[in-house]
Amino acid sequence: MKRHLDDLFELLSIPSVSADPAHKADVQRAAEWLKAKLEAIGFAAEMVPTDGHPIVYAERIVDPKAPTVLVYGHYDVQPPDPLELWETPPFEPTVRDGKLYARGASDDKGQFYAHIAAVSDLGADLPVNVKFVIEGEEEIGSPNLVPFVRAHAARLAADAVVISDSPMFAPGLPTLTYALRGLAYLEVQIEGAARDMHSGAYGGAVPNPVHAAAWMIAKLKDEDGRILIPGFYDKVRPLSQGERLMWRELPFDEAEFARSVGVEATPGEPGYSVLERRWARPTLDVNGIWGGYQGEGAKTVIPARAGFKFSMRLVPDQDPEEVYAMTERYLQEIAPEGYRVRILRHHGGRPVLVLIDSPPMQAAARALEAAWGRKTVFTREGGSIPIVAEFQDLLGAPVVMMGFGLNDDNLHAPNEKLDLVNFEKAVEASRNFLRILPEHLG
């Protein structure tokens, strides 16, 4: 473990900030470091060039007939700003109170490295083939990953994909995430008069795009949180009674949650708990709105233009393309007369559901349980990781989301950390998983 930590410290010392061109050489250096490390433990490794930062691909084929596990991770990190808020420098890994502080400690170097350590520990006893895909562009939207996976689908073939880039539900509680929400993100631009008009001279006789925006938004979602787009819920897979019961067992207090986000109430669709609404129900939120005068004081203007951006989080079995189409149709329908309305699509992503009963998930649950000495919980996530759907579809393998982070890890913020016990349990769980997977796959 001492050796693994020393290695991880080296990796964390490299400021591989993918968003910052000034760190391009550091990103490259991190990739080189990983390639060398993987070669040192018996992998055939290469740095695959892309239009951006390289992807590190490595494989160790112990037996062409043995099961294959593909581990995905990312070696790039978020920018460390604001630097002055870090207690110790972001690229000088430091242990305090059993926690390892460094940019990338939890997101994602510390998490994916646990699997490298596990494979290293197993050495000649590794019973499965292992492939690593570790990219350097996750924090800038993975622009080159899907093309890479598509181009090399045969080579990447696997029986299970493992991703460790998510949090555990609570400290000490082994967690498998089995579903993610998808995304459809749109923008509506509305034009009224050709120019801003005086609201006194013209009020009552010219269209006001802010009102048009408000009427449209009010017709997208009602005050009960119900989305009003016709057909929107048609393909929503109902929550099973089993899932609802399972989640009710989780240590989660709605009042405590409300306090943590600074609200008195958590409005939303009636009949669903907060976790159910965040994990298993689709939502629609306006992410931004604008129009007219936003400064201090009063300006008596009828704006010529207004607009808003909104996104829908989708759940299985909703399809983003279908949702885009029905939403665009509906927006055209509810656009009031007398306005020019333009609708744009931004990025989207499919929702993901991994079957809890699938052999890799069952193996992972057992592996985690053995490491932590506690029963594994199955959770969903409200957010989207577009690559998960791609892996599942392109490789046809279940994606095991085996997270070892915690919600207080300060991802994307100063003083990012990873609890050392979580790193140790991660290595242990990964070893367990690799060992028992063949048994589950039969």
Add this chain to the structure above:
Amino acid sequence: MKRHLDDLFELLSIPSVSADPAHKADVQRAAEWLKAKLEAIGFAAEMVPTDGHPIVYAERIVDPKAPTVLVYGHYDVQPPDPLELWETPPFEPTVRDGKLYARGASDDKGQFYAHIAAVSDLGADLPVNVKFVIEGEEEIGSPNLVPFVRAHAARLAADAVVISDSPMFAPGLPTLTYALRGLAYLEVQIEGAARDMHSGAYGGAVPNPVHAAAWMIAKLKDEDGRILIPGFYDKVRPLSQGERLMWRELPFDEAEFARSVGVEATPGEPGYSVLERRWARPTLDVNGIWGGYQGEGAKTVIPARAGFKFSMRLVPDQDPEEVYAMTERYLQEIAPEGYRVRILRHHGGRPVLVLIDSPPMQAAARALEAAWGRKTVFTREGGSIPIVAEFQDLLGAPVVMMGFGLNDDNLHAPNEKLDLVNFEKAVEASRNFLRILPEHLG
């Protein structure tokens, strides 16, 4: 006329933007310029300090027994933004095609200055006493004017008040405005969570203030233009059949109006013509809205805060205080649960109705007719000049709104202008009015 124009150019060159603290010295400079100019043509002039920008007061008493005319104007101007849309800089007056382009050309420097020019032209032949009240805070709601008028009501006593701060109905058509709409302007600030939240992880479980704003706006005015605040229409004086007939004679084409503002339709209250809706019906318009991400592309955020500003144009006999009270009550009622909603009042003003038959109005009609060689029309205005109601009430004198602007003057917008012919006719009409007023007051 050349001399008057040179003087007006000097005044227009001073960027007296009352709303912008950076222009405080310029506002002061404009006041000083006016004081000096009025003194130069034989007026006793002073700059009356206020809590904000000074009021220029000047008087020339030709005979204590002669009738007295008080001319009101404002030397402050709207901010010139967006600067990049001006063809020539806003504070470098430029003549193109017989039009004088500058911020303030029409609103209001070019208009009130016509009366200074007229008095200057009449010189020793001036048959009436003239008083000027020229303020520097009209564009920020005239916070100090009413206290000034109240405190000096005796000194400001007049038989007629003249204000030139409105448009003519059509080019070449002499126009007297006999009614104005009032104003009530509010701002609504809405808070949800304590900070912006990730729309994936939290969507469905935290309040979204943009939706709250949209729901509230949709409940303020419906798609037919009907205002939904209970009691809002109770005190609205119905349009007389005489007015409707008089306005139908005006050269006004609704399709042409729609084209002129760049719209295909002119949505609004059913059963009323465009002119009736702009002049004699109250309205409600959101003047600005904001919340969340307004930049390029997509950001998956649930905003912590949103807000909007909106204003209502009021008609006789609506009372702004009553409207404020009913609106605030209603906003509290429609504010959805789970949000912190704050309501602020900005400036307001009472609607005005001046009797067409009053002697100063009849004198003005004749004076205009003589200058333009065409019969004067009587119109209302959709905008508000809050001080008109105050003058009428505090001084007990009819307010003659003798406008020389045109509807395409780009008030409050880039490329504000005043047609030079209108300035010339304004000077002539003002001379006529001052000359014949004693006869009408008889």
